[in-house]
Every structure is written in structure tokens, then in C-alpha cells.
Amino acid sequence: MKIHDAYHFPVYSAHSSRYDRMLYRRCGRSGIQLPMISLGLWHNFGDTDDLTKGREILRTAFDYGITHFDLANNYGPPFGAAEENFGRMYRKDFVPYRDELIISSKAGWDMWPGPYGNFGSRKYLIASLDKSLARMGLDYVDIFYSHRPDPDTPLEETMGALHQIVQQGKALYVGISQYDAKLTSQAVKILKEMGTPCLIHQPRYSMFDRWVEPSLLNTLDKLGVGTIAFSPLEQGILTNKYLKGLPKSSRAVRDGRYLSKEHITPSVLEKVKALNDLAEKRGQSLAQMAIAWLLKDERVTSVLVGVSSAKQLLDNVRSLDNIRFSKRELDRIEKVIK
Numbered sequence: 001m002k003i004h005d006a007y008h009f010p011v012y013s014a015h016s017s018r019y020d021r022m023l024y025r026r027c028g029r030s031g032i033q034l035p036m037i038s039l040g041l042w043h044n045f046g047d048t049d050d051l052t053k054g055r056e057i058l059r060t061a062f063d064y065g066i067t068h069f070d071l072a073n074n075y076g077p078p079f080g081a082a083e084e085n086f087g088r089m090y091r092k093d094f095v096p097y098r099d100e101l102i103i104s105s106k107a108g109w110d111m112w113p114g115p116y117g118n119f120g121s122r123k124y125l126i127a128s129l130d131k132s133l134a135r136m137g138l139d140y141v142d143i144f145y146s147h148r149p150d151p152d153t154p155l156e157e158t159m160g161a162l163h164q165i166v167q168q169g170k171a172l173y174v175g176i177s178q179y180d181a182k183l184t185s186q187a188v189k190i191l192k193e194m195g196t197p198c199l200i201h202q203p204r205y206s207m208f209d210r211w212v213e214p215s216l217l218n219t220l221d222k223l224g225v226g227t228i229a230f231s232p233l234e235q236g237i238l239t240n241k242y243l244k245g246l247p248k249s250s251r252a253v254r255d256g257r258y259l260s261k262e263h264i265t266p267s268v269l270e271k272v273k274a275l276n277d278l279a280e281k282r283g284q285s286l287a288q289m290a291i292a293w294l295l296k297d298e299r300v301t302s303v304l305v306g307v308s309s310a311k312q313l314l315d316n317v318r319s320l321d322n323i324r325f326s327k328r329e330l331d332r333i334e335k336v337i338k
């Protein structure tokens with residue numbers, strides 16, 4: 001879909017109070033602070049999406065101090081489209097603000113045919129980042145991630161590729177995503193020995209997916225690596241949107257690739273309803289409570305949300321108004337989600 005510029009979008013000038021509207025946390029033991037809420041472009045920025053909305057989302061994000069935009073080579077559809085569309089909007093609105101932005105990309109999932117377009121080889125990661133930079137029209141990304149562990153490529157090769165990318169000046173920092181605690185320790189050690197610290201880990205983490213809690217969060221804390229939690233709203237399940245049926249515009253109905261109607265079961269909805277009641281008692285929307293629940297833990301540097309409208313983003317930003325929970329509230333939440 002084309003962006004209908006001039007009519008909808010006068011020349012962009014970022015809101016002068018943007019840095020008073022957001023809170024920031026230091027990312028591990030590094031010089032970088034990240035907004036406590038970051039914006040991901042996995043969905044809603046592909047060629048089948050309404051990019052007028054996309055551009056409004058990006059502008060609103062930055063106006064509210066969201067300085068971090070997260071992408072990956074394969075975000076779309078089709079693969080690469082989110083980076084291309086982001087690049088177009090970046091050139092229109094954000095070039096003067098480049099030094100105020102943390103833009104990330106990743107490689108690790110299926111991208112192009114043949115043995116060199118997937119997983120964690122040096123060949124794939126370096127070629128993929130070159131293509132990402134060309135699509136976005138950037139000289140460098142701020143963070144480049146290994147998007148997932150590769151069981152067959154030596155970890156030294158994958159981490160060596162990240163190190164090489166930093167040496168080449170194509171990324172300022174590197175990170176890993178979806179690595180378990182043991183592999184994370186090994187990866188961080190290898191990177192450190194090469195002189196490239198691991199800035200950040202991007203795991204999936206929400207009230208409904210707590211795999212990071214037994215060891216990963218502590219491991220990252222000890223190693224001085226930041227944590228950015230993805231899919232904090234379980235792709236929209238942890239909001240009030242599915243409580244009265246399946247909205248036509250929702251991801252489960254409109255997209256269905258990673259979240260389908262089958263995921264919205266009666267037992268899931270029962271929990272969502274109970275959580276929604278608790279959120280209302282706190283004076284928050286469920287989305288706000290779900291984000292606040294993650295941010296109550298200071299080891300979580302940032303929560304990486306996706307949104308299909310600027311309105312949703314504003315709803316999410318307001319979660320920062322209250323990220324404290326009483327013991328009673330935490331116990332109640334625990335009872336519902338266990």
C-alpha cells in the first residue's frame with residue numbers, strides 16, 4: 001500500500017517535550033539507555049499493511065520519547081518489506097534525528113533460498129546485514145542481533161561474525177535473541193574475549209510465557225547484559241480485545257501467521273478476563289498492566305511492543321504511570337496465570 005504523504009503528513013518536527021514523556025533504563029553495563037517501552041516492526045509495516053498508520057505510529061512513538069525501533073531482515077510480509085518501508089519513512093521523517101535513534105536489525109531465520117540464507121553462519125549474517133542496511137538506507141544499525149541460536153554452526157563463528165560486523169562499523173552494538181541461559185553465558189564470554197561486549201538479549205517474555213525467570217534473567221543481570229522483552233502482550237491476547245469475540249481488524253483474524261483464532265481458547269479467555277478485572281481495579285487497561293508487570297523487575301531494560309495503531313501505542317506508554325504492584329496484587333496475578 002502506498003503512503004499518501006502530503007495530505008496526511010505535513011513536514012515532521014519531533015515534539016519538543018519528547019524526553020519528558022518517557023522513562024529510560026540503562027542497558028546492562030553499557031553506555032546506552034533504552035526507553036522503557038520500545039517499538040517493534042514485526043507486524044503492521046509490511047506491504048499489505050496500511051502504511052499511513054505505520055508512519056503515524058513511528059511519529060507518535062518518537063514524539064513520546066520512544067527512541068528505539070526494532071526490525072529484522074524477515075519482517076514483512078514479504079521478507080524485507082518492513083525494513084524497506086521503514087527506510088522510506090525514515091528518509092522522510094527521521095534523518096535529522098538519526099543520532100537520537102537506536103535502530104536494530106537481526107538475522108537468523110529463513111531469509112533466502114539455499115544453505116546461506118538461514119541460521120548463524122558468518123556468510124549469512126554479514127550478507128544479510130548488508131542487505132538490511134541497503135533496504136533501510138542506513139550506513140549502520142545501532143544493534144545487530146543473532147536472531148536465534150544455530151545448533152550446527154560453532155558459536156565461535158556466529159559470535160565472530162557479530163564481532164566482525166562491529167569492527168566493520170556496520171553495527172555499533174550486538175545482541176542475541178532466544179538463546180538459553182547456558183548458551184548466553186558462552187556467547188557473552190566469546191564476545192568479551194574478542195573485545196565486543198554483548199549489549200542485550202531479546203527473549204520472549206510475558207505473563208503467559210515466563211521461561212526467562214528460572215535462570216536467564218539472573219544470568220543476564222550478572223553478566224551485565226540488558227534484557228528487552230518481546231511479545232509482552234502475547235501478540236494481543238493480553239489485552240481486552242478478544243473478550244467480546246474476534247475483532248475483524250485483530251492480528252488473529254487479519255493475519256493468522258503466528259497468532260490464529262485457535263490460540264484464543266475458552267481457558268485462555270478465562271484467564272484474560274480475570275486479569276482484566278484486576279487491571280481495572282488498578283485503574284489500568286490490561287495491556288498497561290501486562291507491560292507494567294514486566295517493568296516492575298528492574299532487570300528488564302525495555303518492553304518491546306508491537307501496535308496496529310498510534311492509539312494502542314499511547315495506551316501502552318501510559319503503563320509507565322504505575323509499574324508498582326502490591327504483594328496482594330502480585331499474588332492474585334500469580335494465582336490466575338499459574
Ligand SMILES: NC(=O)c1ccc[n+]([C@@H]2O[C@H](COP(=O)([O-])OP(=O)(O)OC[C@H]3O[C@@H](n4cnc5c(N)ncnc54)[C@H](OP(=O)(O)O)[C@@H]3O)[C@@H](O)[C@H]2O)c1
Nearest residue numbers: 040041042230231232233234235236239250251287306308
Ligand atoms: N526476537 C524475536 O525472535 C522476536 C519475535 C517476535 C517479535 N519480536 C519483536 O517484538 C516486537 C513485538 O512483538 P509483538 O508484536 O508480538 O508484541 P505484542 O506487543 O505482544 O503484540 C502486539 C499486538 O498486540 C495488540 N496491541 C498492542 N497494544 C495494544 C493495546 N494497547 N490494546 C489492544 N491491543 C494492543 C496489537 O494487535 P492487533 O494487531 O490485533 O491490533 C498488536 O499488533 C516485534 O515487533 C519485534 O520487534 C522479536
